[in-house]
């Protein structure tokens with residue numbers, strides 16, 4: 810069942826009776842319903858995106874100038890670049906023994922100097 814097409818029989822009946830004002834009003838309401846459906850769909854997708862982001866955030870720990878992701882066991886995964894996570898929301902694994910970010914050149918070694 811489509812909430813918008815459900816009104817089509819009403820529109821057809823009104824067309825036969827030539828009640829144009831009512832037809833225009835129903836079409837306007839159909840458009841408003843359609844806009845609300847689209848907005849609701851977007852809001853659900855945005856909620857899912859933010860839920861996933863919050864889930865990652867709750868698993869992150871900042872330590873030794875980098876982010877670490879809590880694993881399913883007791884271990885930690887990482888280090889991940891704090892600059893890339895802070896600016897782009899991306900978890901970029903650091904390279905060169907976990908000292909440098911391959912994306913933005915952030916260096917844990919330079920922080921310690």
Ligand SMILES: [Zn+2]
Pocket residue numbers: 890891892893894901910911912913914915
């Ligand atoms: Zn980075």
